[in-house]
Amino acid sequence: MSIKGVRLLTGRILIVAFEGWNDATEAATGALKALSEQISGQILEAVDPEDYYDFQFSRPIAEYDDDGQRFLNWPTTELLQASPEKAKAQPRLQEIFLLLGTEPSRRWITFAAEVMEMVQDREIDHVIMLGAMLADVPHSRPVPFFKSSQNKAFQELNNLEPSSYEGPVGILAVLAQAFEADNIPVMSLWASVPHYVHNTSNPKAALGFLNQLEALTGIQFDGSSLVEEASEWERSIDEVSESDEELSSYIEQLETSRDAMDSEQASGDSIARELEKYLKSRPESPEAGKA
Template sequence: MLIAAFGGWNDACQAATDAVRHLTSRYPSREVRTIDGDGFYDYQATRPIVCYATGRRRIVWPQTTVYDVELPQGRHLYALIAPEPNYRWPAYCAQVLRIADELDVRRIVTLGAMFADCPHTRPLPLDVEDGSAEAVTDPDQRYSGPVGIPTILDAAAVDEGFATSSIWASIPQYLEGDDCAAATLRLLDAIGDVAGVPIDAGDLPGRAGAWREAADVLASTDEALAAYVKRLEREYDAHEKARREASLGGHACRQLVMEAEAFLHSLETGHDADGDGRGPVGGVGTTHDGTV
């Protein structure tokens, strides 16, 4: 598979590109392909940088780099990192997919990170889509509006017959910054699930804990922010409860049906479902979880 992350609009707190940087620094990696930036970048918006190597000045131009990353158990994946292009997105995506085809890639996985109304005190929301927009895990959360290069690359890959996955992490909008290890960790966990190989988290769990502690301190010194976080917690918990109830498995559904049938039988026989002869009071009963 090819993991692709782009800096800029699609990369809140650099969480997505940091996921690729983590892969290439944590595992043996080598550069296998590049795409030159000429024709794809506005150098006033995405500027080249100057650095010094072995005492000599070097200009580094924006470009796309693809790495071969060697995972445990002899597994490999390719990782692409680049600034989001400014121009000619269809042509750019065609070049990426040509490289993917040359490398025998079968699945394209695009990463992204965005600011959202979510609390730092809960697991950061993760949106995973497979195949097409019709496969969104939560249909009520389907997005309509402006998109970035990950969405365009995903759509182009589908058109060319590649399997695709899109993984986006959400970051509390009240915690804008240059780094969010918690979001990077969420993305890497999802990559591990897709790749079938757990990703070594390195120091990310500790950095994620420090991020949450700093957010706790910030909220504790601002009453308005603390109240806002509490409201986000209530909304998050309510949404998670609704999601769990909507995804009840077959066994849970059968249990509810059996309890309902027992209750109805008790109305007919004058005995309650527990066999103690008392029956439901006032014709109303509850299940073991308190449901009327």
């Protein structure tokens, strides 16, 4: 679903995605990881994992570097920017920053304050929050996206609706509130992904995010690394459904319903309702938000 009626965002832009509660099938973080790789993202700052993560919940991962040395990759949140070489080839990348990490387990208020310092130091003009939710959508159709903003000026300028959701929230909402309190306009961009394919990453949705970011920023992003993965992902689900009559019938119903949505407004309203239903159904972490 293409973004219409939204003016190109100019100035310094921060794009945000977190693994965990806000990121069904790793669609949002998958997009930012692909983007970071193609711009040779360099870490500008990172939070101290000891301050914000429960390592029994978000465990460090043992890995090997290019020299064969074993190391531990700790959960954290990093602020990244394109390498000088990439920025020289595409100057607009100098104004793009990525905030990528794992949703913290505790001290969310302090975490938000630390992230705000990073953002203020870079004089960010706009923030785009990426999130993904499980919904009743077919894997065989374009990924639906829903955009919103709580900033009134941003709403009027870009024909955006505010979110009417009430209920449990993730770290994206906490950070968005902090940004807005500092007069930094925030746009939330959510993807709906098939709930019947929830145990694997979704490269099709990640590719969709890159396309949406191109439309919002006017910057060309290379999604070629995800195209083949997305095609294989869709093909593998087709093969499974062909041998499962019940699943195949269900997918056909979703396709019929999706095809009947012949207006962007109807699609947006439906996705907004799905988002509210999804967030309200998510279990709350007993540690979430403790400061």
